[in-house]
Amino acid sequence: MDVKAEAKKLEGDGWELKEEKLVKKFKFDRFLDGIEFVNMLAQQAEKEQHHPGIRINYTTITVVWTTFSTHELKERDIEGAKATDKIFG
Template sequence: MRWVKLTESQIQESVAELSGWNRKDEKWIEKKYRFKEFLDGIKFVNQVAHLAERLVHHPMIAIDYKLVTLRLTTWSAGGLTELDIQSAKEIDEIYRSQQISSV
């Protein structure tokens, strides 16, 4: 499937609906996730990796001890698409479900 780059107004509207995701520039959105333990972050990254494989859409991932930073863009479209927004929402759901299960 070929993804179409969102317009500036679509990007602003979509990102405003996402919790904690920020624009890095015209091509990227980014979010940082904090964890109580290092291995909780690793578990999260592994779940994100499975999502990325399912969607065939892979984020940039940085792991800094208990802080995981994810960045999304759609290379083939030259910027942000609905696939990035969908991925962000599903990643947030993974994070929420992991936090609930660890309580």
């Protein structure tokens, strides 16, 4: 996979490419809807054994994908970002 090319494509889906990170904010009408999203994301992350950064700020959830062991954007982060969009629906 061409990680940089895939990351560029994800910019068209609202992801911000910042150095070796993909960052996106997800907005919800209700706090608990955001929490449900976080729970689904957590389940997916455990399944894949690859975990995003997650910031909960009331109804705004910020998701950050990077491979923190090497500080690089890797194939698994691209897959994680795509899975995140799928979970959001």
